[in-house]
Amino acid sequence: MxxxxxxxxxxxxxxxxxxxxxxxxxxxxxxxxxxxxxxxxxxxxxxxxxxxxxxxxxxxxxxxxxxxxxxxxxxxxxxxxxxxxxxxxxxxxxxxxxxxxxxxxxxxxxxxxxxxxxxxxxxxxxxxxxxxxxxxxxxxxxxxxxxxxxxxxxxxxxxxxxxxxxxxxxxxxxxxxxxxxxTLTLPPLLTAATGMDALTHAMESSYCSQRNPVTTAFAFSAIKMISEHLVQVIKQPKDSDARFALSTAAFLAGVRLSNSLAGMVHSLGHATGGVCGLPHGIAMNIFLPHGLKYNLAKAGDLIGELLLPLAGSEFFTQVPKVDRPVATIKYIESLRDNLYDLVNLPRSLKEANVPKSEFETIAQYAINDGSIAFNPEEVDYEDALHVLNEAYN
Amino acid sequence: MSVSTYQVISPGRKRGKRAIIKTALFILGRSMQSASRFDKKIQQELESWPENFTIVYKAFPKGPMMTLCKNNNKLKRCKPGEEDPDMIIYLKNLEYAFLLMTSRRSSVEAFLEHGAFLKGDLSIALSLIRILNRV
Structure with a gap:
């Protein structure tokens, strides 16, 4: 499109x-x-x-x-x-x-x-x-x-x-x-968090309103490289080839982000970072599946297409088109579980010790964050609050 | 004496479109002013703006413009050309301003398509977009 x-x-x-x-x-x-x-x-x-x-x-x-x-x-x-x-x-x-x-x-x-x-x-x-x-x-x-x-x-x-x-x-x-x-000395937890940040840049801007064919090409390469190498780097931090692949993927995702901005995952992440000091990469890891779910109705087909670079062609062809959007979300959730088992990368606001008492302030900040304008589904204060509650557990 | 082989071409004018944009900006400004008196959601949005905050909405580079200020939690049209505004939203060219003012583009689309650029705090610009969507 x-x-x-x-x-x-x-x-x-x-x-x-x-x-x-x-x-x-x-x-x-x-x-x-x-x-x-x-x-x-x-x-x-x-x-x-x-x-x-x-x-x-x-x-x-x-x-x-x-x-x-x-x-x-x-x-x-x-x-x-x-x-x-x-x-x-x-x-x-x-x-x-x-x-x-x-x-x-x-x-x-x-x-x-x-x-x-x-x-x-x-x-x-x-x-x-x-x-x-x-x-x-x-x-x-x-x-x-x-x-x-x-x-x-x-x-x-x-x-x-x-x-x-x-x-x-x-x-x-x-x-x-x-x-x-x-990047060889980057600690495993930071590697996981920054890797999920790059993955979120690539994925989110692929289904958000400013996407275009040029940036989608960049995003697909970035997603493929991150999906193939992130866990490998965490298991073998001195693997310089895999580290290089991650650096290249982060650059590609950056090009993508600069030309087609991200959406609500970034808005919620910026807001939670501003209010509670939650590191950006951890926030991306927490909010990514929630952002995907929230946008399923308007951007389901685009989310489904991301399964190809994420899971590879063999897996992609085995999943019927109609099931691909949900399969993409499940793939991300299982990647997060894997990273949690390896380096304890928080998957929920509760695991990241973000108090519920701050949700109202975070929601207010999120709807005034620049990225929110590029989210396919409109997000108002109540919607942001709802997603924050969903992301708590 | 050499024969001139070139011409100097001066920029033309788009008087019709300019007049339509000017009228639309006038109506938009009046509508925003009125809506801010009665609409609770708009008043909620305005609560987060600093008092006397001034916004200039202008077609780049020398197109029609509108100036709005916040006074007592309401919007008020101010004199055009307000000095040193807190925020300027430029519509990139007269044609884009025409599309926007004739409702063929939305404010959000203006940012998506790089049809607008901004000097000032983005969070207030987003709040302004929400207000524009209600008017």
């Missing part, structure tokens, strides 16, 4: 595979940059991942500045501090080494430094940035957010703690370096 109108844009150069990181100096040269500011967090530092980046710059004339204190929930305060560091050090480009928070922080810093501004609030909104930003290279260290491929950044407002959204084609990074070495 082709929509009457759609757009697709993804200019990210992907450097993916073994030793991809070693191309970093060359890519900087291509972008006419030689004084990058590297942005990362303490977790990356402790995991020793920075060493590989330092090695990549050996035997070059590139010196870089380093900021390694991006918190898990980055704010406009950090962004402003980093913009000042960028100016002080006379840097000419940005490298983000980390997960979603680090990447989004680097994107927001890029907005400020390009516009020579100190006020991030001036740029909140969609498509209001209308000039090319400074060179930005992303080295993801998780396989989930796909932020290395998206034109979206989310940053907390340090005054009212509300998450601010920035969306523009100019925010999309120039280069994404997907090197399996970067």
């Amino acid at each position: 082709i929509p009457s109108y759609f757009e697709f844009y993804n200019p990210v150069k992907i450097m993916a595979g073994k030793n991809a990181l070693d191309n970093l100096p060359f890519e900087l040269m291509q972008l006419q940059a030689k004084k990058p500011l590297v942005i990362t967090d303490q977790g990356i530092l402790k995991a020793g991942i920075l060493k590989s980046v330092k090695k990549a710059f050996s035997e070059t004339d590139i010196t870089f500045s380093l900021f390694d204190r991006v918190p898990q929930d980055s704010s406009d305060k950090i962004v402003k501090e980093l913009a000042n560091i960028y100016r002080e050090t006379k840097s000419d480009s940005l490298i983000a080494l980390g997960g979603g928070s680090v990447i989004d922080t680097a994107k927001a810093v890029n907005i400020l430094i390009t516009h020579e501004s100190d006020n991030l609030l001036d740029f909140v909104g969609s498509d209001i940035i209308n000039l090319p930003l400074k060179p930005l290279i992303i080295i993801p260290t998780t396989s989930g957010t796909g932020s290395e491929a998206t034109g979206v950044a989310v940053i907390k407002n340090s005054i009212n703690n509300i998450k601010m959204g920035f969306s523009s084609q100019h925010i999309i990074p120039d280069v994404a370096l997907l090197d399996p070495r970067m």
Whole structure:
């Protein structure tokens, strides 16, 4: 089914595979940059991942500045501090080494430094940035957010703690370096949660209202790779081929997400994260089957088609077309059970210790989250509350 | 002296469509203003908006526009061209604004099809869409 109108844009150069990181100096040269500011967090530092980046710059004339204190929930305060560091050090480009928070922080810093501004609030909104930003290279260290491929950044407002959204084609990074070495040390629980995040990006935007044929091709590849490799990576964390497959899948899902936004699963996840601090990947794991069930009436056929990349052609052909939507949900539920047995990844709000007393606030936040507009079925406050109660047990 | 081989073409005008959009925006603004006085659901939506919040609804780049502000939990049409609004919703071009104002596209479809873009808080834009759906 082709929509009457759609757009697709993804200019990210992907450097993916073994030793991809070693191309970093060359890519900087291509972008006419030689004084990058590297942005990362303490977790990356402790995991020793920075060493590989330092090695990549050996035997070059590139010196870089380093900021390694991006918190898990980055704010406009950090962004402003980093913009000042960028100016002080006379840097000419940005490298983000980390997960979603680090990447989004680097994107927001890029907005400020390009516009020579100190006020991030001036740029909140969609498509209001209308000039090319400074060179930005992303080295993801998780396989989930796909932020290395998206034109979206989310940053907390340090005054009212509300998450601010920035969306523009100019925010999309120039280069994404997907090197399996970067995710080898990711702990199993985090691997499972970020993997389910990527799977949700791919699945949800495949049946939500902004889907289009180009992004569906990306999504099917992503779903297939995650389905084939997620459990394998958790059982064998040092399997670099499987890790690489997950990183690639997360990137593909990110491209997909950037061009056809997700729906209520993301809205509920963002809201539960904002109110109770529930990590995004865990929230996706909890809400995904509930989002699928809620949309069965309007998007059942599309949900049924996802069984093919999820379960493979042999299984798919054995299930009658009419039963495929429900079979897709059952497949996801069994994957969640498997991950729970392996790493205790919570499957319900109860298992994740989200109190019922917060449901009303979460429902209110969820219906004001941007993704809700792209859900096939309309979701009002009562509907959101109902789904939260369903997801509790 | 060389003979000129090119022409300079100035942009044309779409006066008819412009007039229709302007009229539709006027009617929409008045309807929203009236509905916000009586409709409980709209008033519930407005409770979460900051007082004196100002929204400009405009066809990009120089099309007709409408300005609304929140006063005492009601919507009020303000003078067009309000300085420094809290939110601007741009309809990407006059043709898209025409489709929207003649009900051939919904507000949600405008975002789905990238027909609108936004400067400001997305959560209030979603609240505005819910209000528009009731009017």
